[in-house]
Amino acid sequence: MLSVIAGSPGGEATVGDLADALGLRQPTITHHVGIMVDDGVLLREQRGRQVWLSISPDREAAVGDLLR
Amino acid sequence: MVQAPKTHARPLDVESAIERAAQISALADADRLRVLSAIATAPTEALPLDSIARRISMDADEVAGALDALGRAGLVIREADGAASLTADAWVRFGRVLIAGAAVTAAPAVQHNALELPAAVQRIALDLQYRYSSVFSPETVRRYVGESYALLSERARITTYLPTLTARFATDRLSALATSRGVILRGTPEVLFVCVHNAGRSQMASAALRHMTGSRVHVRTAGSVPASRVDPAIVEVLEEVGVAVPLEFPKPLTDEVVQASDYVITMGCGDACPVYPGRRYMDWPLADPAGKPKDVVRRVRDEVFSRVERLVSELRVPAVAPLPSTSR
Numbered sequence: 539m540l541s542v543i544a545g546s547p548g549g550e551a552t553v554g555d556l557a558d559a560l561g562l563r564q565p566t567i568t569h570h571v572g573i574m575v576d577d578g579v580l581l582r583e584q585r586g587r588q589v590w591l592s593i594s595p596d597r598e599a600a601v602g603d604l605l606r
Numbered sequence: 607m608v609q610a611p612k613t614h615a616r617p618l619d620v621e622s623a624i625e626r627a628a629q630i631s632a633l634a635d636a637d638r639l640r641v642l643s644a645i646a647t648a649p650t651e652a653l654p655l656d657s658i659a660r661r662i663s664m665d666a667d668e669v670a671g672a673l674d675a676l677g678r679a680g681l682v683i684r685e686a687d688g689a690a691s692l693t694a695d696a697w698v699r700f701g702r703v704l705i706a707g708a709a710v711t712a713a714p715a716v717q718h719n720a721l722e723l724p725a726a727v728q729r730i731a732l733d734l735q736y737r738y739s740s741v742f743s744p745e746t747v748r749r750y751v752g753e754s755y756a757l758l759s760e761r762a763r764i765t766t767y768l769p770t771l772t773a774r775f776a777t778d779r780l781s782a783l784a785t786s787r788g789v790i791l792r793g794t795p796e797v798l799f800v801c802v803h804n805a806g807r808s809q810m811a812s813a814a815l816r817h818m819t820g821s822r823v824h825v826r827t828a829g830s831v832p833a834s835r836v837d838p839a840i841v842e843v844l845e846e847v848g849v850a851v852p853l854e855f856p857k858p859l860t861d862e863v864v865q866a867s868d869y870v871i872t873m874g875c876g877d878a879c880p881v882y883p884g885r886r887y888m889d890w891p892l893a894d895p896a897g898k899p900k901d902v903v904r905r906v907r908d909e910v911f912s913r914v915e916r917l918v919s920e921l922r923v924p925a926v927a928p929l930p931s932t933s934r
Contacts, residue, residue, distance in 0.1 A: 541618040547922050559617060603699045604626055605618065606774065 539570060541605050543580070543593055550583075550592040625680070626699070632679035633700065637664065641672040642681060645690055646697075646704040652689035697758075698774045726769040727755050730776065736824070737794060738780055751776045795921050796824045798867035800879055804829025804856035805837045806895050807873040810844060810907055814914040817849045820926040823918075828863055830878035832856035837896060843907050847930040869921075908932050 542559045543551045551559075556567045571591060574580040579597050583590045593601050618626070633639055644661045645653045655673065659666045673690050676682040681696040696704075723731070731751040735744045754776035759768055797815060799808035808827040815825050833856045841851045857863075864870055864880050871888045872879050881887065890913055895903040911929045918925055 541623070545617055545922070547924070600703070603701070604630070606698055 539567070539574075540579070540593065540601050543591055544601060544605055550590045552588050552590060556591070629679045629681055629695065629699065632675050632681060633703075635672075635675075637668060638672040638676055639703070640664070641669055642676055642692070642696065642700070643704040645682070646692055646701070652685050652691035654687070654689045658690065694771055694774070697771065701775070723752060723755060724769070727751065727772055730769060730773045734773070734776060734780065737796075742780065747776075747780065750779055754779060794822065794824050795869065795923065796826070796867045797869045797871065797917070797921075798863060799825070799827045799871050799873070800829065800859055800875060801827075801873040801892075802830055802875045802894070803833035803837075803896065805833035805835065806840050807890075807892050807906065807910065809836050809840055809851065810910045811871065811873075811890075811914055813844050813849050813851045814911055814929055815917065816852060817927055818914060818918050818925045818929055819921075819923050822923045822926065823921060826863055826867065828857050828859040830859050830875040832858050839898075839900065839903050840895065843900065843903050847907075847932055849930065869917075871917075904932070 539556055539560065542556055543549065546555065553564055553567050553571060557564045571580060575582050578594055581592050581594050640662045641658055644658045655666060655669055659669045673682055677684060681693055682690045683693055684690055731748045734751060735747045738747055751772065755772045758771050758775055799811045801808040804827055808829065812825045812827045815823060836856065844851050859879065861880055865882055867885055869886045870879060871890055873890045873892050874894060876889050892906055892909060895906040911932065915929060
């Protein structure tokens with residue numbers, strides 16, 4: 539999920555984008571997103587009807603390392 | 607950011623994700639982290655088990671257990687004499703965690719003269735200066751590459767991989783620096799088109815990609831048997847639809863140019879192209895337009911345009927100008 543978000547245009551993706559990219563169901567994605575938001579890895583931003591997920595700026599470097 | 611040159615990152619495949627997840631889970635333990643960081647911060651590149659135990663006041667059996675787990679995850683290599691050193695994965699993916707501060711501080715005091723660096727490392731500096739040209743001055747990039755090399759060479763045992771490690775490490779640090787300055791760094795994709803003569807198909811593809819993406823993609827071309835000049839018929843069918851042909855001359859295919867590329871697209875000369883891990887290789891089976899009637903050349907052009915459009919969407923780079931719609 540992190541690699542999909544990091545590789546998306548603008549560095550953000552919706553739960554629907556993630557489900558499509560990974561072939562998983564939305565509730566599964568939501569579950570994992572919840573864990574990563576609680577932990578501060580992901581930021582969740584509501585814009586209109588969509589919730590956009592991005593990698594928290596202070597974790598971006600560490601996540602970038604891991605995806606290399 | 608990232609890319610790392612981060613490139614227009616692609617999602618991890620399943621195997622890479624499993625490998626990284628195993629590494630994280632091996633590190634999700636304070637003792638193992640301390641063992642790994644004891645090795646990372648040691649003055650020598652490989653550290654014997656008893657020295658590790660002494661450095662962090664830990665029982666030797668516990669150190670041995672931690673080393674086994676780290677070894678299974680591909681984070682530590684054991685020498686024949688039992689001394690342990692970090693793998694490239696450990697440095698690149700977790701170096702920041704292990705030597706907090708050292709790897710990320712912006713302005714180390716030591717100046718490294720680029721002229722003293724080995725040729726391979728100077729090439730890395732030139733590569734990264736090009737990649738980061740929109741973000742950092744050449745001096746900054748050179749300084750980071752020099753320091754990264756110095757940091758790694760202090761502890762490297764196998765110098766064969768030093769240039770590769772330096773490239774990864776310097777890239778990593780530059781990305782971190784860009785992030786800390788609030789620059790969103792996605793890295794500019796590097797695309798290489800290769801055909802036999804570098805006079806026709808690769809030149810058309812290069813002109814089309816530059817037309818669509820401007821400076822958002824670095825485009826290079828090369829040929830396995832370069833001709834002496836770009837085919838004038840190619841220039842003509844491109845200019846008749848308003849696609850400018852950059853001033854280029856056919857160039858031979860070299861290892862360096864392949865190594866510097868994220869995407870390598872061959873057209874009828876795949877065999878001649880060296881394969882390196884981490885690059886995306888594609889083959890476009892296009893007819894050679896050399897010496898063919900004008901309508902055949904136009905058909906090849908249209909096929910090239912369609913393929914370049916698909917490539918641009920795969921690169922996830924916004925198009926600055928559409929390609930002219932021809933008879934496609």
